[in-house]
Amino acid sequence: MEVFFYSVIGLAVLYGLILFGIVWKTQKKCECTHCRTAMHLERTNRPLYVRRFYDYLPLKFFRCRRCQRTFYLHKDTPDSEPESMKETAPKPKASYT
Ligand SMILES: [Zn+2]
Secondary structure (H helix, E strand, C coil), X not given: CHHHHHHXXXXXXXXXHHHHXXXXXXXXXXXXXXXXXXXXXXXXXXXXXXXXXXXCCCEEEEEECCCCCEEEEECCCCCCCCHHHHHHCCCCHHHCC
16 A cells, blocks of 8 residues: 555656646747747647646647757747748648647
């Protein structure tokens, strides 16, 4: 019974730590913190573990094409997806997970 108790505590701590890591990577601005650019960012799918365990977080996932760093933005934070792309290729927003 004790083993069960400690594994539940362990999992809860792990879950909290990963959640903290995600919040830590969430930015207020759509900008790469490493190369200070807002030009080379692309929206991409969230990692599988985020989709599975943290799906309730209202986050968008971005990757910098220059340095490959990733970060999150709150759903309501405006991003800098180019206007021209929106006109020529109207991608349904729901396709991003
Ligand atoms: Zn970058």
